[in-house]
Amino acid sequence: xxxxxxxxxxxxxxxxxxxxxxxxxxxxxxxxxxxxxxxxxxxxxxxxxxxxxxxxxxxxxxxxxxxxxxxxxxxxxxxxxxxxxxxxxxxxxxxxxxxxxxxxxxxxxxxxxxxxxxxxxxxxxxxxxxxxxxxxxxxxxxxxxxxxxxxxxxxxxxxxxxxxxxxxxxxxxxxxxxxxxxxxxxxxxxxxxxxxxxxxxxxxxxxxxxxxxxxxxxxxxxxxxxxxxxxxxxxxxxxxxxxxxxxxxxxxxxxxxxxxxxxxxxxxxxxxxxxxxxxxxxxxxxxxxxxxxxxxxxxxxxxxxxxxxxxxxxxxxxxxxxxxxxxxxxxxxxxxxxxxxxxxxxxxxxxxxxxxxxxxxxxxxxxxxxxxxxxxxxxxxxxxxxxxxxxxxxxxxxxxxxxxxxxxxxxxxxxxxxxxxxxxxxxxxxxxxxxxxxxxxxxxxxxxxxxxxxxxxxxxxxxxxxxxxxxxxxxxxxxxxxxxxxxx
Amino acid sequence: xxxxxxxxxxxxxxxxxxxxxxxxxxxxxxxxxxxxxxxxxxxxxxxxxxxxxxxxxxxxxxxxxxxxxxxxxxxxxxxxxxxxxxxxxxxxxxxxxxxxxxxxxxxxxxxxxxxxxxxxxxxxxxxxxxxxxxxxxxxxxxxxxxxxxxxxxxxxxxxxxxxxxxxxxxxxxxxxxxxxxxxxxxxxxxxxxxxxxxxxxxxxxxxxxxxxxxxxxxxxxxxxxxxxxxxxxxxxxxxxxxxxxxxxxxxxxxxxxxxxxxxxxxxxxxxxxxxxxxxxxxxxxxxxxxxxxxxxxxxxxxxxxxxxxxxxxxxxxxxxxxxxxxxxxxxxxxxxxxxxxxxxxxxxxxxxxxxxxxxxxxxxxxxxxxxxxxxxxxxxxxxxxxxxxxxxxxxxxxxxxxxxxxxxxxxxxxxxxxxxxxxxxxxxxxxxxxxxxxxxxxxxxxxxxxxxxxxxxxxxxxxxxxxxxxxxxxxxxxxxxxxxxxxx
Numbered sequence: 005x006x007x008x009x010x011x012x013x014x015x016x017x018x019x020x021x022x023x024x025x026x027x028x029x030x031x032x033x034x035x036x037x038x039x040x041x042x043x044x045x046x047x048x049x050x051x052x053x054x055x056x057x058x059x060x061x062x063x064x065x066x067x068x069x070x071x072x073x074x075x076x077x078x079x080x081x082x083x084x085x086x087x088x089x090x091x092x093x094x095x096x097x098x099x100x101x102x103x104x105x106x107x108x109x110x111x112x113x114x115x116x117x118x119x120x121x122x123x124x125x126x127x128x129x130x131x132x133x134x135x136x137x138x139x140x141x142x143x144x145x146x147x148x149x150x151x152x153x154x155x156x157x158x159x160x161x162x163x164x165x166x167x168x169x170x171x172x173x174x175x176x177x178x179x180x181x182x183x184x185x186x187x188x189x190x191x192x193x194x195x196x197x198x199x200x201x202x203x204x205x206x207x208x209x210x211x212x213x214x215x216x217x218x219x220x221x222x223x224x225x226x227x228x229x230x231x232x233x234x235x236x237x238x239x240x241x242x243x244x245x246x247x248x249x250x251x252x253x254x255x256x257x258x259x260x261x262x263x264x265x266x267x268x269x270x271x272x273x274x275x276x277x278x279x280x281x282x283x284x285x286x287x288x289x290x291x292x293x294x295x296x297x298x299x300x301x302x303x304x305x306x307x308x309x310x311x312x313x314x315x316x317x318x319x320x321x322x323x324x325x326x327x328x329x330x331x332x333x334x335x336x337x338x339x340x341x342x343x344x345x346x347x348x349x350x351x352x353x354x355x356x357x358x359x360x361x362x363x364x365x366x367x368x369x370x371x372x373x374x375x376x377x378x379x380x381x382x383x384x385x386x387x388x389x390x391x392x393x394x395x396x397x398x399x400x401x402x403x404x405x406x407x408x409x410x411x412x413x414x415x416x417x418x419x420x421x422x423x424x425x426x427x428x429x430x431x432x433x434x435x436x437x438x439x440x441x442x443x444x445x446x447x448x449x450x451x452x453x454x455x456x457x458x459x460x461x462x463x464x465x466x467x468x469x470x471x472x473x474x475x476x477x478x479x480x481x482x483x484x485x486x487x488x489x490x491x492x
Numbered sequence: 493x494x495x496x497x498x499x500x501x502x503x504x505x506x507x508x509x510x511x512x513x514x515x516x517x518x519x520x521x522x523x524x525x526x527x528x529x530x531x532x533x534x535x536x537x538x539x540x541x542x543x544x545x546x547x548x549x550x551x552x553x554x555x556x557x558x559x560x561x562x563x564x565x566x567x568x569x570x571x572x573x574x575x576x577x578x579x580x581x582x583x584x585x586x587x588x589x590x591x592x593x594x595x596x597x598x599x600x601x602x603x604x605x606x607x608x609x610x611x612x613x614x615x616x617x618x619x620x621x622x623x624x625x626x627x628x629x630x631x632x633x634x635x636x637x638x639x640x641x642x643x644x645x646x647x648x649x650x651x652x653x654x655x656x657x658x659x660x661x662x663x664x665x666x667x668x669x670x671x672x673x674x675x676x677x678x679x680x681x682x683x684x685x686x687x688x689x690x691x692x693x694x695x696x697x698x699x700x701x702x703x704x705x706x707x708x709x710x711x712x713x714x715x716x717x718x719x720x721x722x723x724x725x726x727x728x729x730x731x732x733x734x735x736x737x738x739x740x741x742x743x744x745x746x747x748x749x750x751x752x753x754x755x756x757x758x759x760x761x762x763x764x765x766x767x768x769x770x771x772x773x774x775x776x777x778x779x780x781x782x783x784x785x786x787x788x789x790x791x792x793x794x795x796x797x798x799x800x801x802x803x804x805x806x807x808x809x810x811x812x813x814x815x816x817x818x819x820x821x822x823x824x825x826x827x828x829x830x831x832x833x834x835x836x837x838x839x840x841x842x843x844x845x846x847x848x849x850x851x852x853x854x855x856x857x858x859x860x861x862x863x864x865x866x867x868x869x870x871x872x873x874x875x876x877x878x879x880x881x882x883x884x885x886x887x888x889x890x891x892x893x894x895x896x897x898x899x900x901x902x903x904x905x906x907x908x909x910x911x912x913x914x915x916x917x918x919x920x921x922x923x924x925x926x927x928x929x930x931x932x933x934x935x936x937x938x939x940x941x942x943x944x945x946x947x948x949x950x951x952x953x954x955x956x957x958x959x960x961x962x963x964x965x966x967x968x969x970x971x972x973x974x975x976x977x978x979x980x
Contacts, residue, residue, distance in 0.1 A: 020531075044724070047508045047511055050512070051512060235528045236525055236527075
């Protein structure tokens with residue numbers, strides 16, 4: 005056996021064990037009995053121990069030194085394994101264990117502090133988490149501490165480059181937001197929508213967007229997610245009786261993530277190339293499925309008729325009003341409830357604040373004031389309580405510094421892909437108006453999804469579109485769409 | 493840290509990983525997408541590799557040599573770990589891998605052969621499995637090859653002792669069977685019973701028999717089973733529209749297994765003592781819950797009224813006819829469908845035949861004739877096709893030689909426990925007639941279940957009952973019950 009073959013045989017088992025770990029997470033969020041939590045924590049701790057030992061196994065270093073990739077696929081496998089090995093090996097075991105312990109505790113403290121509207125109760129453990137993540141980044145090394153954190157979620161991205169991109173987005177989005185809200189929001193969809201019917205329709209939409217139910221399943225969860233790679237990729241959804249869009253668009257969003265995983269070339273199964281390449285590219289798929297396709301005028305025209313067939317007459321009298329309701333822009337504090345116009349403003353705020361926290365330019369104690377000041381500037385509204393402000397997201401409590409910007413980067417990628425898709429598939433709207441997404445999903449599978457982890461994130465997008473990545477297409481699309489809806 | 497403490501810390505992680513493996517099995521039989529099977533096989537193979545490496549880790553030998561148990565609980569932990577370590581270490585890795593490969597293949601061949609009624613198609617691979625299991629037993633060693641196999645499922649049991657016990661049972665059970673069937677069977681329960689209502693009632697019964705739903709859940713599966721230990725013990729059931737007893741008694745049976753696991757002293761969580769001690773003792777609980785309690789005259793009286801409330805008038809006009817229907821004895825070829833009178837005759841047949849196969853006194857090619865001859869002798873009916881004969885059970889295809897007798901041993905244990913229960917709890921029937929099983933389940937928890945693996949199987953039963961284990965109580969109970977039902 006060559007060093008490459010030996011390494012890949014070892015890696016294949018690691019990938020399989022890692023899939024088991026993912027399955028435990030799915031189980032925990034969907035079907036696990038409530039009382040099993042303490043035992044599950046020990047099970048996941050033991051699995052993490054096994055995985056950490058494998059990821060830092062010194063033989064990987066020897067194999068990597070001796071192995072050469074015969075083509076770009078093998079080179080990519082070596083690149084992924086080398087990156088993971090270097091990151092994992094450089095972090096001392098006791099620091100890694102300390103991070104796991106403290107973030108697990110911090111998540112509980114955050115949930116209680118949010119419920120009690122008490123930032124001061126959360127501040128000390130946030131400080132602890134921040135210091136540990138700084139120490140981790142320093143152990144891994146690299147020219148910039150924040151970039152080292154970011155690299156864990158979006159390999160190759162830098163804060164400088166994202167900062168430039170986001171800087172160009174902020175004024176245009178803020179101006180669009182203000183112009184729309186000056187006019188006042190369009191009416192929302194109103195009524196009572198039986199949850200069982202919502203779930204049936206969401207399963208129908210999942211299949212319509214290309215989700216393969218023979219290699220997946222849909223369950224309910226409090227916070228919808230997609231889980232798994234290869235032959236077993238599961239999604240979850242939730243229902244709110246008064247708001248069917250919550251269930252339907254959340255399902256389409258998760259199908260975007262899941263379809264990406266399901267459509268990777270089967271030859272890459274249980275190899276590093278066999279999964280989506282980065283958080284940003286993943287988010288580009290979920291957002292493109294949900295927004296550029298699912299909330300398009302053409303597709304909502306079909307959905308309007310389909311929902312009238314299921315639920316009877318709707319509060320929106322025609323397809324145009326339904327389209328406006330599905331794209332309703334209204335004031336709000338919460339990122340996860342934001343529309344296409346405001347969503348990225350939420351992310352830009354977090355990106356700037358977390359960079360300042362990591363750099364030490366912003367003290368943890370000053371975070372609420374900094375948050376509220378920025379929110380007022382970008383959204384024109386004063387934050388009324390911490391749960392509507394800097395306590396709304398779980399991310400920082402569990403140490404996810406450098407994660408937020410991948411959401412907006414995903415939207416930027418989606419803008420690039422959508423522009424190229426419209427260029428290559430002129431008959432797209434005609435198909436969407438029939439509820440047929442296959443011209444779009446086939447294009448995405450062929451141009452992007454099937455390659456899995458073979459190309460670097462940015463390269464994967466640029467190969468698919470034939471253009472450099474830029475924020476321009478996203479901004480042009482959002483402005484055109486929402487100016488159209490609001491007659492601006 | 494003492495050697496004992498080091499060993500137990502290591503073992504605790506092994507137990508947690510083993511629980512993960514069990515959870516994968518549950519997932520596969522209940523919720524896994526069909527198309528995920530090939531990936532799941534790799535996941536379970538990788539987990540098996542991790543577990544095997546831990547179970548044969550040479551440090552265990554050093555710890556065992558240095559460790560002493562401070563009390564009977566610690567001594568039992570050391571006994572379980574030592575037994576598992578010696579068995580696992582003595583089997584060469586290539587033999588273990590070969591057994592895993594061949595039995596996986598053999599199970600598929602068995603299923604096809606059964607469907608095709610073609611024993612000759614199954615014979616070669618059965619011969620292969622048999623030879624591998626013989627080689628495994630020889631590698632482990634011990635005075636008797638079959639006893640070595642048996643010891644894997646029922647530590648300390650011997651074929652000689654079981655043979656004596658079973659020899660005493662066979663003529664009495666065969667005579668009872670013949671006397672009942674000379675009279676002709678009682679009418680079965682007939683009608684159409686909505687499956688959703690069956691499932692709701694089965695959940696109600698599970699709770700009534702002490703199943704803790706906060707540490708468990710009920711799902712549907714083709715072959716019902718119980719899975720897990722400690723804080724996460726799940727059961728499955730199935731429904732047949734025309735036969736609600738199938739769903740209800742299968743649920744009560746699995747609750748017997750699950751309650752045993754749930755009721756082990758929480759102090760033993762994730763230690764070798766933290767689970768049921770043997771297959772035989774496990775089966776004693778499932779059978780006692782299902783038969784001595786669930787099919788008792790007192791409990792069926794309550795169930796008759798409950799089912800009339802749910803399903804309306806039943807085909808059985810009164811509680812006596814309902815009781816007879818729930819205990820219906822009728823001719824049949826299939827073990828899993830057998831009543832309390834005939835079930836153990838099925839097992840005795842398999843026990844004698846598999847001992848002869850292992851000893852080389854019976855050639856694989858001669859198995860169908862030997863089976864059919866014995867079946868005619870004990871059941872008075874000629875086997876019509878292999879799927880009703882020696883191809884009906886999966887066990888031998890997957891190498892489970894020595895497993896069958898634990899079913900009857902479990903019934904014998906249940907007979908002993910039931911006799912002691914009636915002695916200690918004279919008000920039992922009064923409670924069962926109200927649908928209240930708590931006097932019985934509390935007694936079982938206190939006397940037996942909470943001890944988990946602390947006492948050896950036979951010792952656990954004898955401590956609970958205050959008597960030596962014997963087949964007498966089971967036979968007396970079965971004869972009295974069925975002579976009563978049939979006025980013999």
